[in-house]
Amino acid sequence: MTTPYGSDPGTALRATDPAGGPSAVALRATDPAGGPSAVALRATDPARWLEAASAWRFWAVAAGSWAADVRSCAARLRSVWTGSAAEALAARLGRLVRRLDLFRLECWAADQALSEFAASLTRAGPADDLAAASTADRRATEQLQALFLTEASPPASPSPSCTASPAEVGRWWAGLGPEHREWLLVTEPGTIGSLDGVPAAARDRANRLLLDQLPRGGAALVALRDRLAGGDGPRAYLMALDPGGDGRAVVALGDPDRAEVLLTHVPGMTADLASFGGELDRAERVAVRAGELAPGRAASAVMWLGYDAPDFLGEASSRARAEAGAPALRRFQDGLRVTHEGRPARQTVLGHSYGSLVVGTAAARAGFAADSVVFVGSPGVGVDSAGGLHVPSGEVWASTSRTDVIQWAAVSPRSLAEDLLTSQIRPAGAVLAFSRPENDLYYGTNPADPAFGARTFPSQPDAGHLGYWDEGGPALDALTNITLGRTDVIPR
Known part of the structure; x- marks a missing residue:
């Protein structure tokens, strides 16, 4: 394997970026006040920091290959060698694997620090937003200087129970020393990675480790690994x-704990680990568009496939999957509040198709941690009016394209199933097949109908069931502006 940083992983973290740009430490040194100067900010290329982040992901992959080789060697030895000497060697090999995994965790921490620093520089832009750049620079410097200094050791306190709230989990995690956190990440990645109330950066490192310990086969996991390793677009947090x-995954694009605005995208029928790429692309389009419409604001979009979505129309004709998934969505949203740094983010939750029923079920109970909810292509959300949702007044939004077959759900379920698979039908075909759209759907009043009481926004007539995120369409801009809280610019 080759890397632009040579054979020494430390090269990517030294005082000068190999591509010629200043490091975080050097950038701070340019201004006696402790922050980056305007000259240094203009000269700093975020792409160089992304290149350095990519190098650290490279070393995480390389160390993973080494760890896999050691595990394989240890397994072969156990099959042919027994006794006290064999047990002693197995223990030493186990410690070596753990050290390699700890090294990988630190590589990913460096990747996170450099990726977010690059994102901060991009938001600062050529307008010399020195205050924001100085804050980002100081944070990145602290994170980088703390790497590879912690010796992992087991904590004395037990892990929280499975019934602990995200707030309780957050207090427990905050009370641990760094050496205890690293130990838990390397020895219990499956547990820590799934705990709402643990910061996104820690969960990401734990889940990346867990992912690489799974069998390499399977197209779904290969696609997920490729997206996590990629350097295009916002940095992904698993x-x-x-x-x-069918598999479940929750992937954030951009660190949600540092975002000013945050979108949780809940997909609908047939969503699973094998199809996560399309759903993640839709969430990413909102994150990218937010950077275009409000370049100075930190935005994060989360693809939340944290429930067992229905695979067939028969399953989708029941509320069972939504009722089972709603508590998990509520916990996740609570966890985002707990781990967020600084001022609370504006949290928007978007439900598409059957996912809108999951969101509606979660929002029908008081205490749902969302500042806004959006329903697109909805078969009904479980209540008959916006007043049945515990969301701030004026923050329930909905849109259904004229060519979205979901609005004929109550008329012809069999045809609906066929058309959902092809994603859209044209207006003439819809009229001939169904005569008119319905306002009373599977799960209550159509939220895009004026009688429901939501604020509606336009979508392109030919959007079908999946086109709400098409680039250049009015729906994508509306979804983005709702996420940003710029609701005064959305046409009705």
Whole structure:
């Protein structure tokens, strides 16, 4: 394997970026006041920091290969060698694997620090936003200087129970020393990676480790690994992973704990680990568009596949999957509040198709941690009016394209199933097949109908069931502006 940083991983973290740009330490040194100067800010290229972040991801992959080789060697030895000497060697090999995994955790921490620093520089832009750049520079410097200094050791206090709230989990995690956190990440990645109330950066490192300990086969996991390793677009945070059954995953684009605005995207029928890429792309389009419409604001979009979405229309005709998934969505939203740094983020939750029923079920109970909810292509959300949702007044939004077959759900379920698979039908075909759209759907009043009481926004007529995120369409801009809280610019 080759890397632009040579054979020494420390090269990527030294005082000068190999591509020629100043490091975080050097950038701070340019201004006696402790922050970056305007000259240094203009000269700093975020792409160089992203290149350095990529190098650290490279070393995480390399160390993973080494750890896998050691595990394989240890397994072969156990099959042919027994006795006290064999046990002693196995213990030493186990410690070596743990050290390699700890090294990988630190590599990913460096990747996170450099990726977020690059994102901060991009937001600061050429307008010399020195205050923001100085804050980002100081944070990155502290994170980088703390790397590879901690010796992992087991904590004395037990892990929280499975019934602990995200707030209780957050207090427990905050009370641990760094050496205890690293130990838990390397020895219990499956547990820590799934805990709402643990910061996104820690969950990401734990779940990346868990992912690489799973069998390498399977197209779904290969695609997920490729997205996590990629350097294009906002940095991905793997916040949950469950390969069982159809598979579940929660992926944030951009650090949600540092975002000013945050979108949680809840997909609908047929969503699973094998199809996560399309759902993640839709969430990413909102994050990218937010950077275009409000370049100075930190935005994060989360693809939340944290429930068992229905695979067939028969399953989607029941509320059972939504009722089972709603508590997990509520916990996740609570966890985002707990781990967020600084001022609370504006949290928007978007439900698409059957996912809108999951969101509606979660929001029908008091205490749902969302500042806004959005329903697109909805078969009904479980209540008959916006007043049945515990969301701030004026913050329930909905849109359904004229060519979205979901609005004929109550008329012809069999045709609906066929058309959902092809994603859209044209207006003439819809009229001929169904005569008119319905306002009373599977799960109550159509939220895009004026009688429901939501604020509606336009979507392109030919959006079908999946086109709400099409680039250049009015729906994508509306979804983005709702996420940003710029609701005064959304046409009705």
